[in-house]
Amino acid sequence: MKEGFRGTREELKEAIAAQPQGTVTVLSSLLAVQDAVGYLPGEAIEEVASYTQTTVNDVWGVASFYTNFRVDPPCSHNVEVCWGATCHVLGAMKVVRAVLEAAGLESEGDVPGGNASVRLNTCLGACSQGPVISIDHGLYGKVSPGEAGRLVSKLFDA
């Protein structure tokens, strides 16, 4: 599944240069690239380094620190399951298990073939609706393990 970046360097340069805010940094540039192409291809690290006049090493240092960055091409669907304390109290572990089962995964990661990735999130910010999962950035609150499993299974139907 790991393949090279299919886009062009121009695309990456444009994403970096198009940042609207005044303060452009290594971190903000990495976030801009990930928003644009869904992950950080090796080329992006080089482009960010050159744009911000730092070294590839320094850029990798930042990219590897924050857990939201991906270095593999994105999957078609992104599933996030909250395991924060509130969701934990409300039964998140069963939801985690149901989601992993539906995705056919042992632990968080990408489904072979790249249809979906499952990531555990420390807090999705809608604690009053726990347990919470998010599918392709849409939040689902008060999910039972069964519902969560069905929502994820649906991603594999089409």
Add this chain to the structure above:
Amino acid sequence: MPDDFQQIKAQAEEKWASLASGDTPHIRVGTALCGKAAGGLAVIESIRRELQSRDIHATISEVGCMGLCFAEPLVDITMPGGSRVFYAGVTSDAVPEIIASHLVEKKPDPDLVLGLLGENGTGDFQDLAQHPMMKDQVRIALRNAGTIDPYDIHQYVANGGYSALYKAVTGMTPEEVLEEVNKSGLRGRGGAAFPTATKWSFLARSTEPVKYILCNCEEGDPGAFNDKGILDSDPHTLVEGMILAGYATGARFGYIFIRHGHEGPIERTQTAVKQARELGFLGDNIFESDFGFHLEVALTGDSYVSGEETALMEAIEGGRAMPRYRPPFPAQVGLFGKPSNINNVKTLSYVPEIIRRGGDWFAGIGQDRSKGTAILCLSGDLVHPGMVELPFGLTLGDVVYKVAGGVSGDRKLKLLQTGGPLGGVLGSAQMDIPLDFEAMAGVGAILGSGGIIAAADDSCAVDLTRSLIAFCQYESCGKCFPCRLGMTHLLEVLERICELRSLPGDLELMRKVGQDMQAGSLCGHGQLGFNPVASALRYFGDEFEEHMVNRRCPTGVCASERYSPVAVRR
């Protein structure tokens, strides 16, 4: 021209009054993170479709969070001249019936209505202001939450917004603004409860030409969503608070720091900044004065420690969010090496009302050294989870049993986890403790940023502690080894306690590790990292003993099949 603001205000008020007028009703739908998670966006679509098919004209507003999160998706309809009539837990299927009864027959269905707000009653419905969750609230920072459209600056202005800024810039000296905040007794709401005016005075004293006001909305604590709730509901109260902080301290630049990925709060804040700029509330020569203030939204990646003040500065500068050595303190050497002041969203969101209504007014609310209100996020095993703003002095029991409606599902309260993952737990016997910075710290459970997670008696205190430490271990930035290794060590011990295979001396080992973490870590993450374990041992020592000596988990939680995300993360 000082009249400019009065003109903007008059126009805004006119626009506000016309939201529900003539034969156009006004429909509000909650779409903060809680509303979205409950399905609010689909409900808006259904409302649009239904109105279109019936050819009815109405103003539809997306609003933030009223705080009644348990009732999301929350929809309220105001007929011209009428009260706001609220519908709770609205589904797309229920929309046609609500539209038919309310907008067509003009007879809201009592079976569907939760209650109403406003003076012009509609007969027999419950006054929502008397709802147990609303009754005790004093809404200052949340005064507009759920009422105004966060995307529309005019709705904020119509409700008194930017009047404080106008008052300050056109009629008060920076020292007078600082003194007003000092009189209010406002203390930081991010966790440390440091007096805000004192913090501001450090920055005001600096004669450096470039100084920064930073607002922290990293808010990675599970169980806390009030910062995001404010940005989702009323971002302008924060923007105005930041400009006022700049005025009082002589800073001309500010950053609002938000965690990447929370699209709603980010988009609403960016829109607010843009609109404030367009109306001249941000930029140079605000209200024709010499004072100017520039504000930007900065995003961070996922890292809990980036909410620590010096790590936050590292992240805004674009690096790895790891804390710095202190001294020098941020007020001397902060962001980009310049003097900086960092406040939490809630702290800054109080400031406009403090300036508008006076510091004495604010100081009259609350008790002892805890002035004003506490903005709490109630979550977990509660009947009414949500976001509430309560005066200090109410007891935790009031919060749980009155405001939050008690424990859900015919169970009893076992514990409250307060103040985020580095906070502590309290047992159900501690419910007479008042909401108060000192009183809560005195029993080992900080108020922190206001998250209160309730767990019912079928939860295991040891398992919850393990989960909290799993979070802390995962989120340790790794800079200080006592924290990095200490958290891992604590987690290993807690895992074997949960697995009923603890070793003799494990408690002593955890205490020693905890001491080392406290002594050898640069920031609160490591220094306070033992708190969850210490407070759990204090109130639930018996339960630990049961796991460790009798090898049984009294609630059965630990015996059941568990999935530990942390084990996978390592």
